[in-house]
Each structure stands twice: as structure tokens, then as C-alpha cells.
Amino acid sequence: MKKQRLVVAGSGSTYTMGMMMSLIEEKDNFPLQDVVFYDTDEQRQERNAKATEILFKERYPELNSFSYTTNKEEAFKDADFVFVQIRTGGLAMREQDEQISLKHGVVGQETCGPGGMAYGLRSIKDMIELVKDIRSYSSEAWILNYTNPAAIVADALSREFPDDSRLLNICDMPIAIMISYAKLLDIDVWDLVPEYFGLNHFGWFTKIYDKAGNDHTERLKRLIIETGFKPEDTEIANDVSWQKTFEQARQMLIDFPEFLPNTYLQYYLYPDELAAKEDPNRTRARQVIEGRQKRVHDTCDQIIAEGSAENSDLHVDIHGVFMIKAAEALAYNTAERFIVIVKNNGVIANLPSDTMVEVPCTLTSQGPKPYAIGDIPTFNKGLIEGQRAYEKLVVDAYFENNKQKLVEALTLNRTVVNVNKAKNIVGDLLEANKGYWPDFQ
Known part of the structure; x- marks a missing residue:
């Protein structure tokens, strides 16, 4: 089994340490030769890197080398895999996005509504530049992109790199939801076989099977409605905001019982209620x-102070495990099934072919092989078409430097709808994002 050279781009992320624990957990299935951290924020990266160096010495001694750098060539040369998780503008800009949205009485959220548009427009430029940098030093590396908002980023990257078959956009939310399903059903999450369709952060589970072919869908729905629904992944289980989000998913199932919803649909189905609950001073x-x-x-x-990770509160999280298991499938052709983002091309028969959809795929050494979904129902199709139009307009606006399309995008978005609000929000976000957004005309 070939050992891989892995680069983590955006290694200053707060998710990096959980990912490192996941690499240790999966080292027999995804063996590594070298791990390299790359980030443009040297100080933020250094904290994670120094702690990781100690962690690897104790728990991954067979690793050939670990290093960290802000030099692109040093990082990406001869890479086999690059895991990407960048946040242009950091959490400070995210907080501004959310506060501006709430000021206008609409949902203040990272990937949905105006916040998602703002973050997406900041992400596109840096993601395009990063992919070009990676490709200049490693033309065959697998790039697994976690950068949000994944739907907007995936659309932009698909336009900029239409022939790059080794660039894959993925999101851990479906598997994070499935961990809660697994707990309710008392089945290991990796033994569940989901059927799912939608856009990123905008989809539905239609069936939940196990690997023996047993259908658990209706039982699962009953359990959620009768006993409640809560997050089970260690990273979010004790987070009050996530607990409320999973409670709302139960209400979505009651209101729309045909399919099991992605938790992010709450922002589009109950936008006024969710906006009213938020505190602009504590987004x-x-x-x-x-x-x-x-x-x-x-x-x-x-860890750095003690020179040891023995007493640290580090744990494996689904964010890292999902990324690594997907990489295993691509590296070693295991043909495992994952929900990932791909170009539609007829997978959902009654949606446009260029839509970036989130669907189950078999991951092979040749890339993702999506399962055909067929036609989807009118209600779900209508919601998806509206959201897809919003996402397309945002990406159009980026490439065309077209401010009017941003207003059109937010007017379509279910969290805004009102054209006067859309215009005012765009104006405020343009001012707040000077230096990050294109020079819109």
C-alpha cells in the first residue's frame, strides 16, 4: 500500500487538530509518508503545527516527516493529496456578515443567505488561486476541498477548471446527520447506506438502508418524531446552537414528512423565526x-507547554474522518459510497446538467461515480431551482463584476426575498468587504 504525501492547506483552521487525530485513527487504512501544513497566516498555523509535531512524535512515530510552511512550492511539490479548508477574512469577517444580515432582519449565518453570499465571494478568488498554485507543482494531486460555502465554491471551480477530474468538493454535514441516525437505530454509521439528493446544505435523505439491504427509513422517522433528534458527533454534541438546529430538523420532518431533511434547510423554511431568535452581539x-x-x-x-499531548482533550471528529475515508477510496480504489458534490449531468433528471449537486457516489481511483436519482418531486425541485438560481447569480456576479446580479441573487434567496432589503444588504456588504470582493460595477 503506497504511503501518501499529504498537504493540509489552511492548516490554521480550528478543525485541523481533530483532523490530525483522525489521521492517526486511520493510519492503517490511509498510511502517510509525509504531512505538510500550508497557510498564509504564519502565526495561526504555527500554534497548530507545534502541537501537531508533538502529537505525531507520540502517536504517529512511523511518519517519515512533518513540516509546516508558507511557501507554496515547498508545500505543494510532489503532493499526492491536498486537503483544503481555507476561510478568507477569518472569523472576524464571518461575524460582520452575520451582523449585517441581522441588522436587516434576515438570517445571519455562515453559508446561507447574505452571509453565504459574502463568504462565497471572498472564497472564490483565493480558491481559484490556490488550485492554480497546487496544479503548478502537482498536476496529479487529488484536491479535496472543504471550503465553504461549498455550493458557490464548487460552481466557481467547475467553471474555472472544467477539465480537472482530480478536484473534489465535499461536505461533512450529511455524515454528521447520519451519526445521529446511527445512534437512534443502534447501527454503526459506516454500515448505513443513504439515498440522498440536493445541493450542498440544501438536500434530503430519501431512504436509509443498512449494508444488508434492510430499509430503516420509516422506523427512523418515527424515532425522530417520538423520541427527539440531537447531534451525536463529538465536535457538536454539546453545542447549544447545534442542539437547537437538530431539534428544528425534527420539526421540519413533522411539517414535511416525505423525506428526512438536511439540517441547513431550517434557514430557508423558517427564515423569519430563526432571524428573530438571533442576537447580533452574539452571533x-x-x-x-x-x-x-x-x-x-x-x-x-x-500541548506545547507540556511537551506532550498525553493530557490533551483531543478527539477524532467526523470532519476529519470523512475527508480521510474519501481519500482512502480515491487512493486505493476501495469503491466505497459517499455523499459528495458533482456536476449533475443527468443524475437528477429534471435539473439542469451544469448544476453542482450533492448525491451518493462510489469513489474510485478514477473519481466519483454518481448514482442516478431520476426525477425529483415538484416541491423539492422548486426549492432547489430557486436556490440554484441564487448560487448561479452569485458566481455570475463574481466573474462578470456585476453588482445587479447580487441584488437579483438575494431577491431570489428565501432568507431575503424583499428587493429593498436585498439592495440595502448588498450595499452594506460591499462596504464591509472592500479588499475582499471584486470591484463590482
């Missing part, structure tokens, strides 16, 4: 800054 970004970010930074500081 989700502020909660992350004071919660997960502080916890991760304190843990890294403790």
Missing part, C-alpha cells in the same frame, strides 16, 4: 470564537 461566529476556537487554541498551548 454564531462569536460563539465559535469564544467556544471552539478558544478550546482548540488552549489545547494546543497546553
Whole structure:
């Protein structure tokens, strides 16, 4: 089994340490020769890197080398895999996005509505540049992109790199939801076989089977409605915001019982209620800054100070495991099934072929092989078409430097709808994102 050279781009992320624990957990299935951290923020990267160096010495001694750098050539030359998780503007810009949205009475959220548009427009430029950098040094590396908002980023990358068959956009939300399904059903999550369709953060599970072919869908629906629904992944299980999100998913199932919803649909189905509950002085970004970010930074500081990870509160999380298991399938042709983002090309028969859809695929050494979905129902199709139009307009606006299309995009988005709000929000976001967004005309 070939050992891989892995690069983590955006290694200053608060998710990096969980991913490193996942690499250790999966080292027999995804063996590594070298691990390299790359980030443009040297200081933020260094904390994670110094803690990881200690962690690997204790728990991954067979690793040939670990290094960290801000030099592109040093990072990407001869890479086999690049895991990408960048956040242009950091959490400070996320907090601004959310506060601007809430100021206008609409959902303040990282990937949905105006916040998703703002973050997406910041991400596109850096993601395109990063992929070009990777390809200049490693033309055959697999690039697994986690950067949000994945739907907008995937659309932009598909346009910029239409022939790059080794660039895959993925999201861990479906598997994070499936962990909760697995807990309710008392089945290992990796033994579940989902049927699913939609866009990223905008989809539905239609069936949940196990690997023996048993259908657990109706039983699962009953359990969620009768006993409740809560997050089970260790990274989010104790997070009050995520607990409320999973409670709302139960309500979505009650209101629309045909399919099991992705949790992010709450922002589009109940936008006014969710916006009204938010505190502009304590948005989700502020909660992350004071919660997960502080916890991760304190843990890294403790490891560095003690010179050991023995007493650290580090754990494997689904964010890392999902990325690594997908990489295993691509590297070793295991033909495992995952929900990932691909160009539609007839997979969902009654949606446009260029739509970037999130569907089950077999991952092979030749890339993802999606399962045909066929036609989807009118209600779900109508919701998806509206969301897809919003996403397309945002990406059109980026490539065309067209401010009017941003107004059109938010007017279509179910979290906004009102054209006057759309115009005012675009104006405020343009001012806040100077230096990040294109020079819109």
C-alpha cells in the first residue's frame, strides 16, 4: 500500500487538530509518508503545527516527516493529496456578515443567505488561486476541498477548471446527520447506506438502508418524531446552537414528512423565526470564537507547554474522518459510497446538467461515480431551482463584476426575498468587504 504525501492547506483552521487525530485513527487504512501544513497566516498555523509535531512524535512515530510552511512550492511539490479548508477574512469577517444580515432582519449565518453570499465571494478568488498554485507543482494531486460555502465554491471551480477530474468538493454535514441516525437505530454509521439528493446544505435523505439491504427509513422517522433528534458527533454534541438546529430538523420532518431533511434547510423554511431568535452581539461566529476556537487554541498551548499531548482533550471528529475515508477510496480504489458534490449531468433528471449537486457516489481511483436519482418531486425541485438560481447569480456576479446580479441573487434567496432589503444588504456588504470582493460595477 503506497504511503501518501499529504498537504493540509489552511492548516490554521480550528478543525485541523481533530483532523490530525483522525489521521492517526486511520493510519492503517490511509498510511502517510509525509504531512505538510500550508497557510498564509504564519502565526495561526504555527500554534497548530507545534502541537501537531508533538502529537505525531507520540502517536504517529512511523511518519517519515512533518513540516509546516508558507511557501507554496515547498508545500505543494510532489503532493499526492491536498486537503483544503481555507476561510478568507477569518472569523472576524464571518461575524460582520452575520451582523449585517441581522441588522436587516434576515438570517445571519455562515453559508446561507447574505452571509453565504459574502463568504462565497471572498472564497472564490483565493480558491481559484490556490488550485492554480497546487496544479503548478502537482498536476496529479487529488484536491479535496472543504471550503465553504461549498455550493458557490464548487460552481466557481467547475467553471474555472472544467477539465480537472482530480478536484473534489465535499461536505461533512450529511455524515454528521447520519451519526445521529446511527445512534437512534443502534447501527454503526459506516454500515448505513443513504439515498440522498440536493445541493450542498440544501438536500434530503430519501431512504436509509443498512449494508444488508434492510430499509430503516420509516422506523427512523418515527424515532425522530417520538423520541427527539440531537447531534451525536463529538465536535457538536454539546453545542447549544447545534442542539437547537437538530431539534428544528425534527420539526421540519413533522411539517414535511416525505423525506428526512438536511439540517441547513431550517434557514430557508423558517427564515423569519430563526432571524428573530438571533442576537447580533452574539452571533454564531462569536460563539465559535469564544467556544471552539478558544478550546482548540488552549489545547494546543497546553500541548506545547507540556511537551506532550498525553493530557490533551483531543478527539477524532467526523470532519476529519470523512475527508480521510474519501481519500482512502480515491487512493486505493476501495469503491466505497459517499455523499459528495458533482456536476449533475443527468443524475437528477429534471435539473439542469451544469448544476453542482450533492448525491451518493462510489469513489474510485478514477473519481466519483454518481448514482442516478431520476426525477425529483415538484416541491423539492422548486426549492432547489430557486436556490440554484441564487448560487448561479452569485458566481455570475463574481466573474462578470456585476453588482445587479447580487441584488437579483438575494431577491431570489428565501432568507431575503424583499428587493429593498436585498439592495440595502448588498450595499452594506460591499462596504464591509472592500479588499475582499471584486470591484463590482
